[in-house]
Amino acid sequence: AQKITQTQPGMFVQEKEAVTLDCTYDTSDPSYGLFWYKQPSSGEMIFLIYQGSYDQQNATEGRYSLNFQKARKSANLVISASQLGDSAMYFCAMREPGGNAGNMLTFGGGTRLMVKP
């Protein structure tokens, strides 16, 4: 079963508008972390935002915020005031503790965001 699900393979947004990228996850561990990464066409993975499972408040980093709904197991990324440079692939990922590596990251299938001028 998929642990991280991103249901939007591709999305368009008008420049300067806000956009929400969906992510749902599945885990039985009470301690976990949720990440969002941006991957431009160059291939590098750029860390955007992190939410710990025990964090009381939704994480925010500049124009990025994470809408964390623990009971629904969703961790949607909200980008406010979209810019042309936001066009990229976006990946949701989950860290679960345990195992020899201590922490593992599992990724969703990604959402390609295209910002229209």
Place this chain on the structure above:
Amino acid sequence: DVKVTQSSRYLVKRTGEKVFLECVQDMDHENMFWYRQDPGLGLRLIYFSYDVKMKEKGDIPEGYSVSREKKERFSLILESASTNQTSMYLCASSFLQGWSGNTIYFGEGSWLTVV
């Protein structure tokens, strides 16, 4: 400046060739990972290592092996490359425990084409 360096950005190899993808990190991280990225499938874990000479299979280890002889270096080996291994390969590293936020670091990726 922290760094994960992958030796080759773009490779073209023939079917049946042995392929080495090298990854080096300079942060003294215990964990190192190899992921494969394909459209619609996201990143899938091939192998990881939590210490020198230690390795464990990830979700898709078939057709791959790894080597970690030194803490800073983690190699991915395709013993006999096949066309279905054409993909983008990402290396990553992290500390063993207690990391969160921006504490897993990725290389820039290696684009492998097998013809």
